[in-house]
Amino acid sequence: MSILYVLIPLALLLLGGAVWVFFWAVSSGQFDDLDTPAVRIIMDDDSKPDDSER
């Protein structure tokens, strides 16, 4: 069971990383629009590849 003393802190480190990444994503505006992406997927566009900026 002593492996838990290693694995749990490791899990917490990963958790911290995930939270940090999410905070960064929210602050950079990626979650500002929570409505369009849900419908955007059904509007496949053949004219030009999706602009991946922002």
Next chain:
Amino acid sequence: MTTGTETCFHCALPIPADCHLTVDMEGRQQPVCCPGCKAVAELIRDSGMSRYYALREAPDPGVGRPPDETAEWLVFDNDDMLAAFTETSDGVAEATVYAGGMYCSACSWLIETTLSKLAGVVSAEVNPVTHRLRVRWRPDGLRFSDILATLADLGYQPQPLAPENTTRPELVEQRAALKRLLVASLGMMQVMMFAVGLYAGDFQGIDAEMQRFLRLVSFFVTTPVVFYAARPFFKSAWRGIRTRKPGMDLPVSIAVGSAYAASVYATFTNGPAVWFDSVTMFVFFLTLGRFLEMRARHRSIDRTVALSSLLPNTATRVSGDSKFIVPVSQLQAGDRVLVRAGDGIPADGVIVHGQTSVDETMLTGEARPQTKSVGDAVAAGSVNIDGLIELSVTRTGSDTTLGTISRLSERARYARPAFVTLADRIASYIVIALLVIAAIVATAWYFVAPERAFVITLSVLVVTCPCALALATPAAFAAAGSRLSQLRLLVTNGNAIEALSRATVVMFDKTGTLTRGLPRIQSVVVLDESMTEYDCRLIAAALETASSHPLARAFATSASLPRVSQQHVEVGQGVSGIIDGRRWRLGSANFAGGGAGIDTGTPDSVATNVFLGSDDNVVAWFDVEDELRPGVAATLESLDRMGLRAALVSGDKQGPVEDLATRLGIADFHFECTPQRKLQIIEAAQREGERVVMVGDGINDAPVLSGADTSVAPAHGAMLAQTSADVIMLGDSLEPLTTVFQMSAKTMRIVRQNLAWAIVYNALALPLAAAGLVPPWLAAIGMSASSLIVVLNALRLSRFE
């Protein structure tokens, strides 16, 4: 008659019987109502965007508005304007544009796709909820005005927003709420995992070292959940204490705070149990509820933008002999401004040249145009219908009548007495009672068995934690709000649902609420036997081409019209012109009959009559009426079944109002009401103990809407009314109104069930815990289960049909 069975493929308006235009859409001939719709449909098809018709949720009622001239947008190319509205970095300019007239996600798709095809556009993204377009382009290849003109050609009303407008407080709030929600949810999941180990240890035995470790880890994860995610609850609880109005957040904070403190204490003293799992779960559910609530609130459209969208973007300033097109924001009192027929009036002012009639529907609710000539005052936000006028500007921006009305409605909104919910009132009593009981239990056990006193007190606090009570109302309201928004009904005020469930009277506005606000010819009476009805319509339509009077829209047709010479608009009277050598007049009875007058054989009350005359004789008359919104009769019927009384308050004249009220069976009607009068009627009803729901649109209604207990606005009313209303109905039909009332009744029923359950649970659990029969881990499970039941019960609302 105009009301054919077919509707236009593009705009869904009825197709006039004499129109046979079609458009070839994916191999099928689809009928359209006018050459304009045909052209737009073909433009969309030829751009390869026919899918727009499959994707859109509702036909675009914004069509029929003539596209703005490109010249109007050129002003946005000068350096001052570019500096004000765009930001440039690395050779790419970026701007945020409010696209007025958007209705659904298909609109955003159409805008994005069309703009992406313009050479020079780097990216274009539209948020259909806020109606904002964020466009980036290379200024060396494309002008800003081209983008705006393209939007205008598609039928939207673009309005560039200054960059500082784009970081709105809602956005800041949403970002913070998202972060809190994530911290709470991740924290809860982690702590739950450790809790499984701890609970298993309670039953099967656990290494003391390992238990200590798991508790410590739980403590590390719970701490940010309590101090970061739950901070708004503590803040609001503190506010409640300071103002001596303990709200829902006080019990929440005490529960979280005490459970956390006790768990920390237990962690460092090797106490019997920790409740970190209960703390994080509690915080997560509360944060989720608040988040959903916030999202529903943000769906109301930005107020300042809505107000200024009634104003034109630019104005023609006259100085000496030269004319300049300037942005409206640069106008100052004393400026001379030229306003063409059909344009919006940019600022309050006095006419110095010309005469015209002005449509003040937005400001006064009066549907009939007002005749104005030199010396008369005109107000920003109204529309110049017939003539070219020159104004001397008296007031601009927020000083105008429009700005004042908006401030008035703002004040009325804040003057509303703070609503204390049933749950809040109960919760604040319960929390005080709980604290007293916990103190009594602690004291009693201190004398009986001092070593058990702390654990039992904790059990009491946790098991009776009013979280089910605290969640009962917000969970139900959040579920109801999100379900209503799926049903295309937006609730902008948290109190609206409760208030709607208690409503006794529903007051309707007439123009634009019960009716569409679009006049149509209801019948034609031909007096001269040598003429056919069709001839009369054609002649009338030809004459009306000179007029931009609202009633003229009723005559519009796509049939080829006879040539008119010497066409002349007599302001406030009618139109005259010569067709085939014969002089015709169209307008009031006096005007058409050359002053002879005529007996129409019908009471004056019926709709509005427009007369066609020639050589001093009336040849025919048209019965022009504003068409009823769909679902009016069905809605009134179901409101009646629900025991709600309907009333009609309108700014219109007695005749049309009385006629409509009789036809719909509304006994209680008021006509020629100014906004102040409407407010008085509402207040009088409120004094008699009635709870008033006001259904209306138009800016003149904004203070009225705020004065009613609850207000409902159809979405394509004036934007301002939308945002001051508590509930916004999207779509054309009035029938969703029934849904709102049914939903509010059901929501309140679920809230009551939840509260009843929470109280019963607490009443049962409290004596058991006080007697020392409930170990803390069972208390935590009981608390979580009781909250879960409340949440699940609330979620039933999201399946409401």
